[in-house]
Amino acid sequence: MPKEITLNDQICFQISRAHQLFNKFYQEPLDEYNLTYVQYITLLSLWEKDGVTVNFLSQKLGLSNGTLTPLLKRLEKAGWITRNRDKADERRVLIHLTELGKEKKEPILQAVQGCLNRLNYSDDEFAAAMDTIIDLQERLEKTNDK
Structure with a gap:
């Protein structure tokens, strides 16, 4: 007789729960x-590469433009970024960090790293x-390409 399938045996549930946590x-x-x-x-994506299009961010973050646009408007209103039409192509909107967005990079990264340190991963465990996570993502992407 096959093993009974339970909620806790589902990878999708465990990933969803980890995401919530x-x-x-x-x-x-x-x-x-x-934030x-x-x-x-x-912001992390913009710290890696500033002055990108909304479409670039959408693809990098895996978010739809419909989700990303209101988020970017809130970041702009709070003074983290600017959104400006590309002078070379008015259809494109370029996203740039403001001085606030640049100045707060290190303090934010330090705060997040301090939080991550509480997980007590060794370097090898973290790697x-x-x-494992990247392997799972790649496997999922392959199945979505079919």
Whole structure:
């Protein structure tokens, strides 16, 4: 007789639960900066490469333009970024960090790293966890390409 399938045996459930816990986990260091987790990863992407299009961010973050646009408007209103039409192509909107967005990079990254340190991963454990997660993502992407 096959093993009974339970909720806790489902990878999708465990990933969803881990995602919920990570959002809550990250909220502690981000509250000081009035940022949500999704706003944080948007800034993280801009710290890697500033002056990108909305479409670039959408693809990098895996968010639809419909989700990203209101988020970017809130970041702009709070003074983290600017959104301007590309002079070379008016259809494109370019996203740039403001001075606030640049100045707060190190303090935010330190706060988040302090939070991550509480997970007590060794360097090898962290690398193994990342390898497993990336492998799963790649497997999922392959199945979605079919």
